[in-house]
Each structure stands twice: as structure tokens, then as C-alpha cells.
Amino acid sequence: MSNILSSILTTSFAASIIRIMVPILFAALAASITEKAGVVNIGLEGTMSLCALIAVTCAWKSGSTFVGVLGAIVLGILLSLMIGFFAFKFKTDIILCGIAVNTLGEGGAVLLLYLLTGSKGDTQTVMGAWSLPRVTIPVLSKIPVIGEIFFTNQSVLTYVAFLCVILVWILLYKTPLGIRIRAVGENDHAADSVGVGVYKIKYTSLILCGILCGMAGAYMSMSYMTMFSKGMIAGRGFIALAAQAMGRGEPVGVMLSSLLFGFAQALANYVKGTNLPARLVEALPYAVTILGITIYAISTYKRTRKIRAKQEKKAQKKAA
Amino acid sequence: MHNSEYVVEMRGIDKIYSNGIAANQGVDFLVKKGEIHALMGENGAGKSTLMKMLFGMEQPTHGEIFINGEKVALTSPTVAIAHGIGMVHQHFMLVPSLTVAENVVLGMEPKKGKLFVDFSKAIALTEEYSKKFNLEVDPNAKVMDIPVGMKQKVEILKALVRGAKILILDEPTAVLTTQETVELFRELIHLKEQGYTIIFISHKLKEIKEITDRMTILRGGRSMGVYNTADTSEQEISRLMVGRDVILTVQKEQALPTEPVLQVRDLEFTNDWNRKMLNKVSFTVRKGEILGIAGVEGNGQRELVDILYNFAKPDAGSVTVGGKPTLGLHQDKLRDMGISLIPEDRMIYGIADSASIEENVISDRFDEKKFNKGPLFNMRAIHAESERLVEEYQVLCKSPQQQVKMLSGGNIQKVVVAREFSSDPVLIIADQPTRGIDVGATEFIRKKLVELSRAGAAVLLVSADLNEVIELSDSLVVFHGGEIVAYFEDTRKMDEMEMGEYMLGLKRQSPEEVRRVVHEK
Numbered sequence: 001m002s003n004i005l006s007s008i009l010t011t012s013f014a015a016s017i018i019r020i021m022v023p024i025l026f027a028a029l030a031a032s033i034t035e036k037a038g039v040v041n042i043g044l045e046g047t048m049s050l051c052a053l054i055a056v057t058c059a060w061k062s063g064s065t066f067v068g069v070l071g072a073i074v075l076g077i078l079l080s081l082m083i084g085f086f087a088f089k090f091k092t093d094i095i096l097c098g099i100a101v102n103t104l105g106e107g108g109a110v111l112l113l114y115l116l117t118g119s120k121g122d123t124q125t126v127m128g129a130w131s132l133p134r135v136t137i138p139v140l141s142k143i144p145v146i147g148e149i150f151f152t153n154q155s156v157l158t159y160v161a162f163l164c165v166i167l168v169w170i171l172l173y174k175t176p177l178g179i180r181i182r183a184v185g186e187n188d189h190a191a192d193s194v195g196v197g198v199y200k201i202k203y204t205s206l207i208l209c210g211i212l213c214g215m216a217g218a219y220m221s222m223s224y225m226t227m228f229s230k231g232m233i234a235g236r237g238f239i240a241l242a243a244q245a246m247g248r249g250e251p252v253g254v255m256l257s258s259l260l261f262g263f264a265q266a267l268a269n270y271v272k273g274t275n276l277p278a279r280l281v282e283a284l285p286y287a288v289t290i291l292g293i294t295i296y297a298i299s300t301y302k303r304t305r306k307i308r309a310k311q312e313k314k315a316q317k318k319a320a
Numbered sequence: 321m322h323n324s325e326y327v328v329e330m331r332g333i334d335k336i337y338s339n340g341i342a343a344n345q346g347v348d349f350l351v352k353k354g355e356i357h358a359l360m361g362e363n364g365a366g367k368s369t370l371m372k373m374l375f376g377m378e379q380p381t382h383g384e385i386f387i388n389g390e391k392v393a394l395t396s397p398t399v400a401i402a403h404g405i406g407m408v409h410q411h412f413m414l415v416p417s418l419t420v421a422e423n424v425v426l427g428m429e430p431k432k433g434k435l436f437v438d439f440s441k442a443i444a445l446t447e448e449y450s451k452k453f454n455l456e457v458d459p460n461a462k463v464m465d466i467p468v469g470m471k472q473k474v475e476i477l478k479a480l481v482r483g484a485k486i487l488i489l490d491e492p493t494a495v496l497t498t499q500e501t502v503e504l505f506r507e508l509i510h511l512k513e514q515g516y517t518i519i520f521i522s523h524k525l526k527e528i529k530e531i532t533d534r535m536t537i538l539r540g541g542r543s544m545g546v547y548n549t550a551d552t553s554e555q556e557i558s559r560l561m562v563g564r565d566v567i568l569t570v571q572k573e574q575a576l577p578t579e580p581v582l583q584v585r586d587l588e589f590t591n592d593w594n595r596k597m598l599n600k601v602s603f604t605v606r607k608g609e610i611l612g613i614a615g616v617e618g619n620g621q622r623e624l625v626d627i628l629y630n631f632a633k634p635d636a637g638s639v640t641v642g643g644k645p646t647l648g649l650h651q652d653k654l655r656d657m658g659i660s661l662i663p664e665d666r667m668i669y670g671i672a673d674s675a676s677i678e679e680n681v682i683s684d685r686f687d688e689k690k691f692n693k694g695p696l697f698n699m700r701a702i703h704a705e706s707e708r709l710v711e712e713y714q715v716l717c718k719s720p721q722q723q724v725k726m727l728s729g730g731n732i733q734k735v736v737v738a739r740e741f742s743s744d745p746v747l748i749i750a751d752q753p754t755r756g757i758d759v760g761a762t763e764f765i766r767k768k769l770v771e772l773s774r775a776g777a778a779v780l781l782v783s784a785d786l787n788e789v790i791e792l793s794d795s796l797v798v799f800h801g802g803e804i805v806a807y808f809e810d811t812r813k814m815d816e817m818e819m820g821e822y823m824l825g826l827k828r829q830s831p832e833e834v835r836r837v838v839h840e841k
Contacts, residue, residue, distance in 0.1 A: 174436050176429040183415040183426055190413040194427035194478065195398035305592060 013266060014149040020269075021262025022161045023048070023224060026216035027240030028258050029161075029168050030209040032249040036172060037205035038185035039084070042098030044213055045237025046105020047079045051217025053109045053123070053228045057116060060127040068130065069157070069218040076214025080206040088199050102237070110230055122229035129226035132156050132218070155223035157215055162255075164212065169251040171208075181205055216240075235286075242289045246296045257292060264288035324389040327353045327486055327517050328374065333383035335369050335541075343369035344380070347543045349536055351486070356508060356518045358528045358549065361538035362561055362730070362758030367521050370538070371488050374519075375407045376400035387486075406479025407488040410495075412471050413478075416464035420457050420474050421446040424481055449477050454510050469500035476507070487511070488519045493527055494756060497616065505531050523561070523758060525554045537561055558759055572770045575794035577606035580839060581747050581778035582628075587637035589623050589802075597623040598634070599802045603837040605747065610769065610779040611837075612793025612811070614786065616823055620802035621782050622664065625751045628780075629654065629661050641747055655684050658746035662736055662753045664782075670736040673725035677717055678706035680724055681739045713738035714764060730761030737765055741772060748772065751782045766792055790814075797837055798822040805829065807837040 027044045034041045051072040059068030079101055087094040110120055117126035134153045141151040172178040183191040184201040192198050220236075221228040239261050246260075247253030264285040271281045328351040335344040344366045351357045361367045372378040374385065376394035385392055387403045394400045397407075414423050421442040430445065432438035446459040455473040463471060472492060479487055489508075493501045508518055508531060522528055528535060529549060537544040537560045544560045582605040589598040597620045605611045613621055626632040628639060630649060639647050641657055649657075663669035671680050682691060682702055691701050706720035715734045717727060724732055733753070740748065750769060754762040769792060773779045783789040789796065790811055798806040798819060805828040808814040821827040828834075 176431065176437055179418065179422055179426060179429060179437060183418060186415045186417055187413065189411075190415050190423075191426065193397055193407075193409070193413040194482070195396075195401065196427045 008267070008270065011145060011148045013270065015152075015154075016269070017259065017262040017266045018149065018154065018158060019224065019262075020265045021258045022155070022158050023216045023219050023236050024240050024243055024261055025161050025255060025258040026157075026164070026212050026219065027237055028243035028247065028254045029164055029251060030212035030216070031241055031244035032247070032251065032254050033168065033172070033181065033212075034080075034205045034209045035244060035249045036185045037181045037202050038188065039087075039202050039205055039209075040094055040098070041080065041083060041206065041209055042095060042241060043079065043083055043101030043105075043237075044216075044240055045233055045235070046102035046108075047076055047210070047213040048217040048220065048237050049105035049109045049233045050079065050112075051076045051214045052221035052232060053112055053217075055214075055218035056123050056127055056130050056221045056228050059130045059222065060123075065130055065132045065222055068222060069132070069215065072218040073211050073214035076212075076217065077207050077210035080210035080213065081203065084203050084206045088202065105233075106231075109228075113228065113230065120230065122227050123221075124227040124229075127227065130222050131226045132222045135159065155219065157219045157223055160215065161219075164215075165251045165255045172251070177201075177204065239285065239289060242293055246292050248296075260288065260292060261285060324386065325352055326350045326386070327388055328519070329384075329386035329389075330370070330374065330380075331384045331386070333370065333373065333385075334381045335366075335373065335378065336381045343541055344373075344538075345541045347383075347538065347541070349374075349543070350546065351517055351519060352534070353517055354512060354515050355533040356512055356520055356531055358532040358535035359519055359521045359538065360523060360528060360535055360557065360561060362523065362760060365538040365561075365758075366541040367538055368490065369541075371407070371490065371519070371521060374400070375405060375488060401482050401484070404483055404485040405488065406476075406482060406484025406486070408472065408475040408479065408490065408492060410490040410492075412475055414463045414471055414474060417462060419460055419462055420466070420470075421459035423463055423474055424449075424459075424477050426478075428482070445481060446477065449480055453477070453480060453514075454507055467500075468495050469497070469503065472496070472500075472504065473507070485515075486517045486519065488521070490521045491523075491756075492520070493522065493524065501527070525557055528557070529554065561759060572792075573774060575609045575773070577609035577794070580604045580606050581642055582780060583638075583640045583643075583838075584624075584628075585638045585838070587624070587627065587639070588635040589620075589627060589632065590635055591623065597802050598627075598637075601637070601802070601804055602835070603797060603804065604839045605778040605780050606839065607778050608773060608776055609794045610773045610781055610792055612789040612796040613780070613782045613799055614789045614796055614819065614823060615799030617784050619799045621799055622751075623802075624799075625661075625664070625749060625782060628749055629659075629663075655743070658744060660740040660743060660745035660748045662733075662740055662748070662750040664751040664755070666733055666736050671724050671732060673732075674723060676721045677710060677715060677724055677727075677735050678702060678720040680735050681706050681709050681720075681742075684739060684743060709738040709742055712742075713768075728758070730757035733757050733765065734761055737768065741768055745772070745777050748777055748779045749782075750779060752784060753781070754783075754785065754788060786819075790819075795837075797834075800825045800828070804834050804837065807834050809836065 027048060031041060031044060054075045055068040055072035058071030059065045083094065083097045083101055086092040086097045113123065114120050117123055119125060132155050135156055136153050137151040141147040172181065180191060180196050180201050183196065184198050188198045191201070220232055225232060243254055243257040243261055246257035247255070268281050268284040272278060328349065330347065330349040333344050333347040333349070336342045347366070347370060349370060359367050359371065369378065373380050374394065376396045376399050379395065385394060387405070392403055394403070415426065418426070424446045425442045430438040430441040443459045446457065450457050455477055457470055457473050457477065458466070463474065476487065492504060496504060512518060520532055532549045534546060534548055536546050537557065539561060585602045587598050587601040591597050601624065603611065615621055623632060627634050630647065630651060634647070638645060641659060644657065646654060646657065667673060682705060685691065691698055703720070710717065710720050713734045715738065716731050724735055727735070748769070753765050753769065766788070769779060769781070781789060781793055793811050796808045796811050797804045800823060805825070806822040807829065
């Protein structure tokens with residue numbers, strides 16, 4: 001046990017948490033934006049998968065990882081808009097649209113992979129390895145411990161992900177678009193009655209979702225790994241949905257819950273090396289997901305009870 | 321452009337929906353500048369449709385609309401807003417988690433720089449209008465935390481900030497307490513004095529008499545004419561609305577109550593927010609009588625009904641019907657015991673709105689032998705039963721197979737009542753049985769209630785409508801703060817002013833006087 005502890009309390013373990021949480025964070029932020037607009041997009045998993053493949057392919061064709069990220073973002077936007085198109089225009093159930101994109105992401109990615117490379121496993125042999133630039137931030141990396149964890153040799157997209165936490169917060173709470181997104185999500189009739197185009201806002205939220213999903217995919221194939229391989233998303237799109245729910249769709253909350261999932265996964269990876277049963281350990285991140293959501297549900301229930309009791313008291317005082 | 325004394329001029333309006341229903345036929349609707357104009361009619365008379373066309377939510381099939389003498393095509397609410405028309409909907413169009421100020425400026429947010437919302441400007445704007453029109457709101461409060469009356473003010477502010485000069489209010493008092501209604505009327509008169517024009521949709525005769533200058537009455541999609549409110553009596557208005565004289569007092573014989581049916585003893589209930597909603601409530605409803613429960617809403621009436629029908633569990637106390645305890649029994653068992661419920665929220669608890677009338681009326685008896693043939697339904701028997709009920713309860717519909725949600729509010733309630741009254745009930749719990757429905761259906765349901773009680777059912781009537789509870793009940797209790805504060809053995813001998821004092825908690829009877837309602841020696 002002390003072995004495990006000592007290996008956990010290292011900066012490299014902390015850095016691995018960051019590495020693992022970034023794609024979840026991107027996708028959970030994506031889900032937060034659509035959720036606030038009242039759009040339930042469960043197609044994150046499939047979107048990430050196809051974006052991951054397209055990212056390395058674009059990088060390979062153009063010779064630039066930057067173009068790779070751009071390609072992933074464009075595809076992410078297109079796939080998200082497709083969900084909106086079928087859900088809003090043709091009134092398909094949006095959950096079914098999400099399932100369709102997930103199925104497409106799983107099977108379609110393999111088909112595309114086979115067409116592009118002749119392999120059904122990964123892109124490595126034909127396209128080679130592609131990795132986004134790793135950056136060490138000058139001054140900040142000199143801070144003891146924290147500098148080593150956060151600011152040393154991280155993928156550019158890692159910094160972008162944390163920047164996005166702030167940007168999404170500003171978007172939702174400080175801009176007209178954010179107010180409209182929240183209004184549409186909560187009471188679309190209210191938005192409609194003052195001339196806010198409900199579908200325009202929903203599509204906009206899906207575009208933003210697509211951008212973030214694209215970056216999540218690109219991170220997976222060009223930072224987390226250096227290629228696309230079949231099944232590499234491994235449920236991250238769904239874990240992101242859980243992180244979104246646990247963080248109540250608030251950017252900072254979403255970041256913290258992504259961190260928790262990152263921690264659970266990193267722990268599982270470390271413990272694998274010990275003599276604890278492997279299957280049990282692999283279940284850890286998913287167990288944490290369930291536990292996290294349960295705790296979240298209980299705490300919100302208690303909190304609303306408390307707040308309401310307080311309001312009631314206030315009202316009584318006022319009346320007296 | 322033509323000269324006109326009217327700010328709103330709707331001429332020869334027809335609205336025929338694609339399913340062939342004619343909601344408006346040849347309606348003229350003319351509103352003068354600076355008046356409060358009532359638009360009256362029963363449910364389904366076409367009031368809402370007409371106003372939806374004025375607010376751009378629907379387009380007329382034929383007819384012309386002039387605003388300030390200028391012919392307009394109101395193709396969307398945005399266009400209507402641009403012409404100075406604002407609408408306060410019955411169901412508020414507000415976003416609960418946003419603040420009052422954010423709701424007020426939604427869609428026209430003031431900006432700081434190019435990207436950001438200028439929140440202080442939004443608050444200042446809200447405050448400015450709030451002060452100017454005496455509509456007191458807290459711009460920083462979240463809408464979900466403010467009372468209904470204030471939400472309505474936010475809605476009015478929203479319209480005013482957008483430059484509305486003509487305000488449409490759709491049954492604005494339906495959700496307000498008496499005090500809030502008084503306040504609203506003061507604010508509306510203030511707006512009128514400043515030159516605003518107000519269109520007031522309602523079917524409450526007293527309010528119309530109190531606040532409006534003129535009125536247009538609709539019936540069956542047609543206009544019954546325009547009248548000066550001051551020159552028209554309540555009887556006349558109701559005759560114009562329903563086409564016959566409605567007897568506003570229910571005729572009923574003296575009740576002859578016999579043995580106790582519903583016995584409630586020392587009921588206590590604390591809600592989720594730790595507030596005591598019922599405190600030692602005891603009463604008895606006897607066979608053949610109607611016991612009314614009066615009181616300002618939110619004083620424990622809803623909780624009482626929930627407990628009686630086992631939708632909630634009391635902290636302490638007992639409930640028996642015909643001597644048998646009922647607490648904790650499934651609703652199915654309560655129905656077997658002959659307990660009927662007309663729920664307050666008919667759309668949620670009263671009916672399944674996408675099912676047919678027929679399916680709804682047999683939903684409590686489909687397992688009876690006569691409706692089944694082996695494993696299958698006996699459709700012939702079911703059709704016969706539903707046709708009989710539709711006729712007896714005068715449900716206005718194409719056929720019993722019609723979806724319930726296609727009916728008007730009054731007819732939906734008749735479907736509920738048809739089911740609840742036709743099961744030979746021993747006890748009827750009627751919670752706001754005529755809320756929000758038209759005069760004709762109201763009269764019908766009230767008559768039926770009296771009829772059933774005289775035939776031997778025990779009736780517990782909960783109603784926020786004071787007239788209703790006084791007219792229908794044989795005896796009456798008043799709820800205040802979760803307790804019974806008064807008991808009137810004979811409603812015909814009681815003083816309404818005195819009752820008001822009990823309702824507001826200014827007065828209460830002694831425990832001995834209240835205790836009489838349990839009818840125990």
C-alpha cells in the first residue's frame with residue numbers, strides 16, 4: 001500500500017492526471033454549452049472518434065499538426081450541426097441522433113481508417129507518428145511542484161483546454177450570447193417571445209460544441225497518443241457527459257469533476273502494475289463516475305432543501 | 321393611413337385552422353387610445369386566438385389589422401413589438417435562473433464594448449422603468465426567488481421597456497392573490513393615466529366591472545358587440561357570453577346530513593422545507609352534506625387534499641372513510657371504497673391529455689367485468705358507456721374518440737367530472753372544481769355536485785373562489801396557517817365580512833367552537 005502511495009505522491013503522477021483529464025474537460029465543456037441551450041448532445045463519443053482520425057489524416061496530408069487540429073474542428077462542427085439538422089429540422093429524437101453519431105463514429109472511423117491506410121487497427125504504419133508541439137512556459141515552470149505539473153512539457157492543447165474553462169465561463173455569464181443560450185435552455189418560449197431566435201441559438205451552441213469536441217479528438221490522436229487507433233476514445237465522451245452533470249454544467253465545476261475522473265483513471269493505470277486484480281482496477285474510473293454522480297445528487301438535494309428552508313424563514317420574517 | 325380614433329382596429333377577422341376549426345369569424349375588435357378594454361368570453365370563444373393574431377403569433381385567414389390607423393401585417397411577435405404591442409401571457413415567459421434585470425433586457429441586452437453585457441446599465445434601465453410606472457421589482461433578484469405578483473410586474477416591464485404602448489394582459493388575475501390583484505389594478509390605472517392602452521382578457525365579471533371602460537364580448541368565435549362597462553349589468557354580460565341567463569346562485573334544498581363518512585382527526589403535516597402546513601386538523605364530512613374549505617391559498621388546503629388521496633404522508637393523525645382507515649392505501653383501493661377526486665391540476669392528475677375521452681372516462685373502471693370479454697376489451701360496452709357519459713355530462717366534442725387535449729378547459733373538466741361522478745361515489749373530494757373554466761361548465765358542475773350530495777354522497781369542497789364555496793357549501797370551515805380557525809354550521813346564516821377576517825387571520829373562533837365540526841358528542 002505504501003508503494004502505491006509513494007508512487008501517487010509524485011509530480012509525474014500529477015502530470016498524468018492532467019494528461020488524462022484534458023480530453024474529458026474539452027468534451028465536458030462542449031456538453032455544458034449545449035446542455036445550457038437545452039440541447040442534449042450524447043454524440044460526443046462518436047464525434048471525438050471521427051475527429052481524432054481526421055486530425056492525424058489532415059496532419060499527414062498537409063504535414064502540419066495545426067492543419068490537423070483545424071480539420072478536426074471543422075469535422076466536429078459538421079457532425080454537431082448534423083445532429084441539430086436532423087433533430088430540429090426533421091424532428092428526429094435528439095437522443096437517437098446522438099446514438100447514430102456514436103455508431104457512425106465507431107464503425108465509420110474503422111471503415112475510413114481501412115480506406116485510408118488498409119489497416120483496421122491504427123494509422124501508425126502509413127501515416128507515422130504525429131504530435132502537437134509540447135510547450136514549457138518560461139517563468140511559470142520555475143514554480144516548485146506546480147510548475148513541474150502544469151507548465152512543463154505540456155501539449156499546447158492542454159493550455160487551450162484550461163483557457164477554455166475561463167472562456168466558456170465568460171461566454172455563458174458575461175455575453176449577450178450566453179444569456180440567450182441560458183434563456184433558450186430554460187424557457188424557449190420566453191426567448192421566442194422577445195425575438196430571440198431559438199434555433200439560431202441552439203445551432204450556435206452546437207457549433208461551439210463541435211469546436212471543443214474537435215479539439216478533444218485532436219488531443220487524443222496527436223497528444224495523448226501520436227496516432228489514431230481503433231476504440232481509443234474508450235467511453236471518454238460518456239464520462240464527459242457525467243462530468244458535465246456532476247459539475248452542473250458550470251465551467252469550474254466541470255473542470256473539477258474532470259479532474260476527479262482524470263485522477264481515477266490515472267490511479268487505475270498506476271495500480272495496474274501491482275498485484276491487485278486488474279479487472280477490478282480497470283473498473284475504478286467508472287465506479288468513480290457512479291459514486292460521483294450519486295454524491296452530487298444527494299448534495300444538491302440537501303442544498304436545495306436548505307436554501308428553501310432559508311428562503312421560507314426570510315419570507316416569514318418579512319411577513320412578521 | 322386613415323384617420324381613426326382607434327389605436328387597434330381589427331376588421332372582419334376570420335381565423336380558420338388547417339384542421340377546419342373556425343376560431344374567429346368576422347370579428348371586429350376596436351380599441352380606443354388610453355382605455356382599458358375588456359375582451360370577454362367563455363373558454364373556447366376565440367379570445368386567445370384573436371390576441372395571438374394581434375401579437376403576431378398567428379396570422380388571420382381573412383381580415384385587416386390597423387395600428388394607429390396604419391395597416392400592418394403582424395407576421396411575428398418581433399413585428400408586433402416594433403408596432404408598440406406588448407403581451408403579458410398567462411403562463412409567464414420568464415427565465416427562472418436569470419435575474420429580473422436580465423429577463424427585462426433579454427434579446428436587447430445593453431453592451432459594454434463589443435462583446436460583453438453591461439449589467440449595470442441593465443439594472444439602471446429596469447430601475448428607471450420600475451420607478452416611472454410604479455412597478456416595484458428587485459432587479460438583482462433571480463426570477464425563481466420572487467413571488468408570482470412580482471413576476472407579473474417583470475412581464476409588464478419587459479413589454480414597456482420594449483416600447484409597448486398597447487398592453488395585452490391574458491387573464492392576469494388568475495394567478496394572483498386578492499392583495500396582488502388590488503395592486504395590479506392600481507398599476508394598470510396608473511398606466512392608463514399615462515396614456516397607455518390596455519386590453520384585459522378575463523371572464524371574471526366582477527373584475528371587468530371594476531377596472532374596464534369598454535368591453536368586447538366574444539361567443540363561439542363571433543363578436544357579440546362592444547359595450548360600455550358602466551352601462552352593462554353583470555347579468556347582461558353573462559347572458560351575452562353564454563347566450564342565456566346563468567343563475568348565479570345555485571338552487572339547493574336544505575341538507576339533511578346523516579352518518580359521518582370522512583373523519584379526519586388531528587392531522588399534522590410538515591413540508592419539505594420544514595414548514596408546518598397542517599396543525600391538528602380535525603373535521604367530519606357527513607353523508608348528504610357539502611363541507612366547504614375556504615381560505616387564502618397556501619394555508620394547508622393543498623396538503624390536506626394530497627394527504628386525503630395519499631399523495632403525501634402526514635406526520636400524525638388519522639383519516640377514516642366509513643369507519644375504515646385510509647391512510648397509506650393505494651389510490652386504486654380508495655377508488656374501490658368509493659372515494660372520488662377532482663384534482664386541482666386537472667391536466668396532470670385529472671386526465672391523460674393525449675388519450676381519448678373514452679379512454680379517460682373508463683380509466684378507473686376498465687377492469688370491470690362488463691367492459692371485458694375474456695382477455696380483450698368489450699369495445700361495444702365501452703363505446704356505449706362513453707357515449708352515455710359524454711351525453712349526460714354535455715361534453716362538447718366530435719366523438720368520444722377525440723383526444724382530450726383538443727377540448728377546451730371547461731370540456732376537459734367535464735370529462736374529469738364525468739368519470740369521478742359516475743362511479744357512485746360515497747365521498748367526493750372536489751379541489752378547485754371550476755377553476756379557470758367557463759360559466760356554462762361551471763354552472764353544470766356545481767349543479768351536479770349539489771345533486772350528488774342530495775342523493776347521499778358526502779362532499780368535501782376546497783375552493784379559492786369565495787362565491788363558490790359560500791354558495792355551494794352547506795357548512796364551511798376556514799383554514800388559516802394550517803389550522804381550522806372557524807366553523808360555520810350554516811353558510812346561509814354567515815356574514816361574509818366576518819369570514820374575511822377569519823381568512824386573513826385577524827380573528828379566530830375558540831377551540832370549542834371549531835371542535836363542533838367533528839360532530840362528536
